[in-house]
Amino acid sequence: MDLLKQRILEVGVVASDQVLKLDAILNHQVDPVLIMEMGKEFARLFRETRPDKVLTVESSGIPIAYTTALQLGVPMVFARRKKTLTMDQDTYSERVPSFTKGIVTDIMVSSHLLPKGERILIIDDFIANGDAARGLIKIVEKAEAELVGVGIVVEKSFQNGGKSIRERGIRVESLARIASLANGQITFD
Ligand code: G4P
Ligand code: NA
Ligand code: NA
Helix, strand or coil: CHHHHHHHHHHCEECCCCCEECCCCCCCCCCHHHHHHHHHHHHHHHHHHCCCEEEEECCCHHHHHHHHHHHHCCCEEEEECCCCCCCCCCEEEEEEECCCCCCEEEEEEEHHHCCCCCEEEEEEEEECCCHHHHHHHHHHHHCCCEEEEEEEEEEECCCCHHHHHHCCCCCEEEEEEEEECHHHCCEEC
C-alpha cells in the first residue's frame, strides 16, 4: 500500500534495529483517513474469504479492525487484556509474550462472541515474532471457529512472525513489509 509506505517514511521513528515507532498514525495518535484506507485494502484482499467477523487485540489493533469490519459489513471483536467486571466468566484466554514490552500478558475473548464454525479474519497492527497473532489464532482454534486469514499493517520481515504463520498454511497479508531498520533506515521489502 503505497500511501502507507509514504506515511511511514514521513512519520516513522526508528527506535532501534528492531522497533519502528508509528505513534503519529497508529499507536498513539490515529490518522482516521489512513486507517480507513487500510480497512478498504484489507476488505478488498479478504472479501472473497467471506469473513463473518474481524478479530483483533486491544489496543492498537482496534481502529484498523474496525474500519476493516465496517468495509466488510461484519462485526469486530477485540480480545481484552484485562478481565472487566462485566465480562462473562466463560472466556477463551491465551498467554502472550510481548516483544516490545518484554512482559507476558493474557488476552481473552468471551466465548459467546466466537461461535463454533464462524469465519474469522484476524487483523493487527504489527507482526514481529508473531506471538500476538499466534495467541489470537489459538483462541480461534479453541472456539472451533474457522480462520480465513491474518491481515497485518506492518510486517517486519526480518523477524519470524509472518513466515512462521504462513508455514502453517495460513494466509497472511501485510500492507507494508519492512526488510530492515538497521542504521536508523527504514528499508521496505
Ligand atoms: P509479535 O506478537 O508479533 O511477536 O509482536 P510483539 O510480541 O512484538 O507484539 C507486542 C506488541 O508490540 C504489540 O502491541 C505489537 O503490535 C507491537 N509491536 C511489535 N513490533 C513493533 C514495532 O516495531 N513497532 C511498534 N510500534 N509496535 C510493535 P501490543 O503490545 O499489543 O500493544 P498495543 O499497541 O496494541 O496496545
Ligand atoms: Na497490536
Ligand atoms: Na502495538
